Amino acid sequence: MKIDALTFDVFGTVTDWRSTIIYEGKQLQRDNKSLGIDWPDFASEWRSGYLEGTQEIQRGNREWMTIDELHLVTLRKLLSRFGVTDLNEQEICDFNRVWHRLQPWPEAVQGLHRLKEKFVIAALSNGNLSLLTHMAKNARLPWDCILSSEFAGTYKPAPQVYEKAAELLGMSPSQIMMVAAHEQDLRGAQAVGFRTAFVYRPMEFGPHKQSDHHVSGFDVVATDFIDLAYQLNA
Amino acid sequence: MKIDALTFDVFGTVTDWRSTIIYEGKQLQRDNKSLGIDWPDFASEWRSGYLEGTQEIQRGNREWMTIDELHLVTLRKLLSRFGVTDLNEQEICDFNRVWHRLQPWPEAVQGLHRLKEKFVIAALSNGNLSLLTHMAKNARLPWDCILSSEFAGTYKPAPQVYEKAAELLGMSPSQIMMVAAHEQDLRGAQAVGFRTAFVYRPMEFGPHKQSDHHVSGFDVVATDFIDLAYQLNA
Numbered sequence: 075m076k077i078d079a080l081t082f083d084v085f086g087t088v089t090d091w092r093s094t095i096i097y098e099g100k101q102l103q104r105d106n107k108s109l110g111i112d113w114p115d116f117a118s119e120w121r122s123g124y125l126e127g128t129q130e131i132q133r134g135n136r137e138w139m140t141i142d143e144l145h146l147v148t149l150r151k152l153l154s155r156f157g158v159t160d161l162n163e164q165e166i167c168d169f170n171r172v173w174h175r176l177q178p179w180p181e182a183v184q185g186l187h188r189l190k191e192k193f194v195i196a197a198l199s200n201g202n203l204s205l206l207t208h209m210a211k212n213a214r215l216p217w218d219c220i221l222s223s224e225f226a227g228t229y230k231p232a233p234q235v236y237e238k239a240a241e242l243l244g245m246s247p248s249q250i251m252m253v254a255a256h257e258q259d260l261r262g263a264q265a266v267g268f269r270t271a272f273v274y275r276p277m278e279f280g281p282h283k284q285s286d287h288h289v290s291g292f293d294v295v296a297t298d299f300i301d302l303a304y305q306l307n308a
Numbered sequence: 309m310k311i312d313a314l315t316f317d318v319f320g321t322v323t324d325w326r327s328t329i330i331y332e333g334k335q336l337q338r339d340n341k342s343l344g345i346d347w348p349d350f351a352s353e354w355r356s357g358y359l360e361g362t363q364e365i366q367r368g369n370r371e372w373m374t375i376d377e378l379h380l381v382t383l384r385k386l387l388s389r390f391g392v393t394d395l396n397e398q399e400i401c402d403f404n405r406v407w408h409r410l411q412p413w414p415e416a417v418q419g420l421h422r423l424k425e426k427f428v429i430a431a432l433s434n435g436n437l438s439l440l441t442h443m444a445k446n447a448r449l450p451w452d453c454i455l456s457s458e459f460a461g462t463y464k465p466a467p468q469v470y471e472k473a474a475e476l477l478g479m480s481p482s483q484i485m486m487v488a489a490h491e492q493d494l495r496g497a498q499a500v501g502f503r504t505a506f507v508y509r510p511m512e513f514g515p516h517k518q519s520d521h522h523v524s525g526f527d528v529v530a531t532d533f534i535d536l537a538y539q540l541n542a
Contacts, residue, residue, distance in 0.1 A: 142478070194441060204478030207428060207453040219441040219454045224476070242458070244376070244438030 075293065077269060077306070079243050080189055081198035081221065083230075083254035084206065085124075086278045086285075088186075088197075089176035089213060092117045098172045107165070108158045114280055116156060123148030128200055128229040138227060140202040146170045173201070174208035178215065179275065185299020186216055192308040194218045198239050198252065200229045219243075231262025240266070251293065253302065257286045269293045271302055309527065311503060311540070313477050314423055315432035315455065317464075317488035318440065319355075320512045320519075322420075322431075323410035323447060326351045332406045341399070342392045348514055350390060357382030362434055362463040372461060374436040380404045407435070408442035412449065413509065419533020420450055426542040428452045432473050432486065434463045453477075465496025474500070485527065487536065491520045503527045505536055 085091050092114070099113035127144040130136035139147070149170050153161065161169065189195050195216070197206050200223045210217055223229045226238040240247045247267030254260050255275035264270050271294040278285045289295060296302035319325050326348070333347035361378040364370035373381070383404050387395065395403065423429050429450070431440050434457045444451055457463045460472040474481045481501030488494050489509035498504050505528040512519045523529060530536040 190445075194445065196441075202478070203453060203476045207430075207477070211424075211428065211452050217453075218445050219437060219451075225459065242437045243441070244436070 075269060076249065077193060077251045078245055078249040079194035079196060080251050080253050080271070081196050081236075081239055081243075081263075081268075082186075083252070083256060083259050084197050084199035084201060084209070085121075085173075085176070086275055087253065087255040087273060088182050088215060089178050089209065090278070091121060091173070091176050092278065092280055094176045095120065095172055097177075098169065098175070102161075102165075102169070107160050108156075111156055111158065116152060118279065118283070119152055119155075120145070120148055123151070132229040132232045140205075140224065141173070141200055142170070142202055142205055145173055171208075174205050175212050176209055178213045179298070181298050181300050183214055183216070185303055188303040189299065189306070189308045190216055190218065192306070194243065196221050196239070196243065198230075198235070199223070231258050231265075233262065233266045236263050236266045236268055240268075255286060257289055260289075260292055264292075271296060271306075273298060273302060309503065310483065311427060311485045312479055312483040313428035313430060314485050314487050314505075315430050315470075315473055315477075315497075315502070316420075317486070317490060317493050318431050318433035318435060318443070319358075319407075319410070320509055321487065321489040321507060322416050322449065323412050323443065324512070325355060325407070325410050326512065326514055328410045329354065329406055331411075332403065332409070336395075336399075336403070341394050342390075345390055345392065350386060352513065352517070353386055353389075354379070354382055357385070366463040366466045374439075374458065375407070375434055376404070376436055376439055379407055405442075408439050409446050410443055412447045413532070415532050415534050417448055417450070419537055422537040423533065423540070423542045424450055424452065426540070428477065430455050430473070430477065432464075432469070433457070465492050465499075467496065467500045470497050470500045470502055474502075489520060491523055494523075494526055498526075505530060505540075507532060507536060 082088055095117035096113040102108045186195055196219050197217050198221045199206055202224050203222045206220045221239045223235045226234040228234055240250055251269035251271050252260055252263035253271045255273050260270040270292040272289045272292045273296050276285050294305050296305055316322055329351035330347040336342045420429055430453050431451050432455045433440055436458050437456045440454045455473045457469045460468040462468055474484055485503035485505050486494055486497035487505045489507050494504040504526040506523045506526045507530050510519055528539050530539055
């Protein structure tokens with residue numbers, strides 16, 4: 075197994091969307107906005123809206139839109155459903171960009187630096203390039219380059235996304251290892267010939283909801299990025 | 309003038325293609341390969357082949373090929389013209405990748421780090437993404453993201469390249485400043501509404517050949533990236 079590049083899922087694998095949304099939601103409350111919202115529930119619903127949206131687009135049942143656009147559509151629905159009426163347009167658009175400000179899991183940046191010494195490391199996310207760029211800048215994620223589903227015009231786990239990534243990296247799929255906390259993403263990558271590394275992120279959905287676990291059939295299963303670096307001799 | 313991102317030309321503006329090619333050419337000689345070649349001349353000719361090729365593709369007179377491919381086509385012609393017959397296929401392909409290993413101008417990396425504190429900094433080059441990724445990794449160029457003409461399917465100074473870059477950055481052209489040592493590149497960016505910064509690189513073509521100078525009509529004219537950072541208050 076000769077790996078030259080690692081491509082990373084981002085939402086949930088590198089960054090902790092749930093905690094960041096809860097944190098920023100509570101900040102709004104401190105500004106006397108959106109009082110009484112169940113932010114953990116809000117975060118889950120926002121993420122679910124993203125998953126449904128990308129699946130519909132990937133299956134051709136919905137027109138292409140970027141993740142920023144999809145997040146905004148979902149956010150407006152949720153604000154209405156949760157009875158939030160005290161945010162103006164500017165505040166809504168700013169809150170939508172919380173996804174640009176997601177915080178990394180505690181060991182993620184250190185792990186990426188280690189892996190970068192040995193491999194090309196690239197984001198390969200459904201997020202649009204500008205979102206991923208701002209996130210990397212804010213969280214200091216040391217990507218060698220950023221790849222987005224946007225380049226393929228559809229969303230993971232569609233094969234075109236992984237194929238486009240391999241083409242842009244100038245590598246054959248077997249030289250690339252997809253790293254993700256989500257089984258479905260890794261199955262998609264595997265289907266086009268990528269190597270795969272599953273990373274456990276047991277807290278992705280919070281303490282009361284199961285994340286993917288008991289996985290099998292992947293080249294590497296790691297507890298976090300430091301363990302991944304160790305297993306890949308990086 | 310409110311600038312949020314700087315997009316950089318790479319070959320000649322950030323990295324010194326001529327010196328790197330001459331240096332690696334002389335390394336070949338030390339290995340008793342390709343003796344007696346005029347490497348400065350070889351470097352100039354290789355660069356000229358690139359310029360002609362991209363112009364033909366940009367004008368629709370030639371089928372799309374990546375810069376790696378175009379460099380290889382040109383390299384084979386030059387090896388033949390310069391009478392080099394002692395390189396095997398592996399050595400030719402490796403030498404073609406000298407463009408992945410270009411060295412930065414002396415102050416470039418430090419300047420980019422300063423500019424990165426204030427702006428999104430992105431490569432915007434005719435080079436293909438994999439070339440630019442390897443170059444950034446090798447020369448430690450701290451890009452926030454890498455943008456390539458490859459995403460637009462044509463080459464600078466075609467307007468589509470700059471338009472695609474603005475779309476991917478999620479910004480209007482007026483929020484972006486193109487940085488280049490080449491007047492033609494800046495005129496192309498200006499035509500779609502980018503701000504422009506000309507940076508002098510008097511040694512790009514060597515001591516005996518003129519690089520672009522006496523320029524006017526750009527928002528900033530800088531002697532190097534440190535001066536650019538100073539002028540942009542970064």
